[in-house]
Amino acid sequence: MDLETVKSKLHAMNFRLTQEREWVLRVFMESGEMFTAMQLYDRVKEQYNKVGLTTVYRLFEVLTKLRLVTPFLIDGEIYYTFCSGGHHxxxxxxxxxxxxxxxxxxxxxxxxxxxxxxxxxxxxxxxxxxxxxxxxxxx
Ligand SMILES: [Zn+2]
Ligand SMILES: [Zn+2]
Ligand SMILES: [Zn+2]
Known part of the structure; x- marks a missing residue:
């Protein structure tokens, strides 16, 4: 699933995709990695220092509702990875x-x-x- 498709799904949820939210989304989708909210925040901050931790939490929340993330519980921490497509x-x-x-x-x-x-x-x-x-x- 590409960025434009995800953006239109977020739009349909009335989730306003501000510039900083889009930055977080882009880094998350393109990484192919799993992150805790704090880790994704740190990663995004390397490039865009205007992003807040709340932005990351909100994005995980809405992507979870859209079933576009998979959470993993590892050592008591929740990691998220971007996930779309058929059963896998x-x-x-x-x-x-x-x-x-x-x-x-x-x-x-x-x-x-x-x-x-x-x-x-x-x-x-x-x-x-x-x-x-x-x-x-x-x-
Ligand atoms: Zn490895
Ligand atoms: Zn997946
Ligand atoms: Zn299966």
Missing amino acids: HHFVCLDCHRVKNIYGCEMDTRDFSEIGKIEYHRMDLFGHCENCQGSVPSC
């Missing part, structure tokens, strides 16, 4: 925080009728991406 799962690198989409889900072909009627499922994979394997942790 995620691989999350715990080192660089990049998120890769995994398509071709086989869960729907399995029979869970003995357990109950499944409405939807979630599954995300967490680990170390190719780039980060074998590298010495920077901290």
Whole structure:
């Protein structure tokens, strides 16, 4: 999903896309990473110092309503990644925080009728991406 499509969806929600909100949205969408609100705020601030933390929270809130983000709970912190398109799962690198989409889900072909009627499922994979394997942790 491109920026213009997201902008029109936000517009339909009566969410006024001010310049600073658009900056945050652009950085978030183009990153391919997951962020806590504070981390995204820090990232955006590197380029646009007029952005406030509240802006990031508001944007996450409205994108959540539009189902355009996926939250991950890691060590008690909520990380968000931009998410759109058909059914898929995620691989999350715990080192660089990049998120890769995994398509071709086989869960729907399995029979869970003995357990109950499944409405939807979630599954995300967490680990170390190719780039980060074998590298010495920077901290
Ligand atoms: Zn996704
Ligand atoms: Zn990585
Ligand atoms: Zn699936």
